[in-house]
Amino acid sequence: MPPVNLAVLCGTLSKTPEARLLADGRTVWELDLTVRQEGRSAATVPVSWAAPPAGAEPGRWSQGEEVVVVGVVRRRFYRAGGATLSRTDVLADRVIPSRQRKRAAALLADAVGVLRPA
Numbered sequence: 001m002p003p004v005n006l007a008v009l010c011g012t013l014s015k016t017p018e019a020r021l022l023a024d025g026r027t028v029w030e031l032d033l034t035v036r037q038e039g040r041s042a043a044t045v046p047v048s049w050a051a052p053p054a055g056a057e058p059g060r061w062s063q064g065e066e067v068v069v070v071g072v073v074r075r076r077f078y079r080a081g082g083a084t085l086s087r088t089d090v091l092a093d094r095v096i097p098s099r100q101r102k103r104a105a106a107l108l109a110d111a112v113g114v115l116r117p118a
Contacts (some may be wrong), residue, residue, distance in 0.1 A: 007090045008111045009069040010098065013033035017058040026050065029058045029068050031095070033069060045103070046089040058095065066098035070111045 014032040021027055031047040047069055052058055061067070071092040078085055096104045 004114060005072040006114055007069070007071050007073050008108065009033055009035055009045060009047070009090065011045075012109075013061060013063055013067060013068070014064045016062050019047075019059060031058070031067075031069075031092075033067065047088070047092050047095070048089055049092040052095070056095070058072060062099065064083055068096050068098055068104045068105055068107055070094050 006060055011033045014034045017029050019029055020029050029049040029052060031049065032042065032044055034042055034044045036042045048066050049058065049071075059101045069090060069092050071090045071094070072089050075088045078087075093105055096107050098104050
């Protein structure tokens, strides 16, 4: 199997998504997703979504909304206060509200397909 970096998350938004305007004029949406699995502690995962497709409205979602996220894990390094810091997050390719069951199921099927050898 070839190397793959794939993150699949199903959970609830811990807070309302926030838009952040970058210096180059692009907007990045920042989401915090809480994932609860039976028998494990809840995990809150930071998610960045740089290119929502037309029609996606993350600004209309609110805390508690259930979503499905597919993307990649990344670690970024940056300088702040004279120190080098890092942050690990998921860079989302697609985010779909779980209430859109058919679209969410198709998204998960596509993600699983990446793991199948050709």
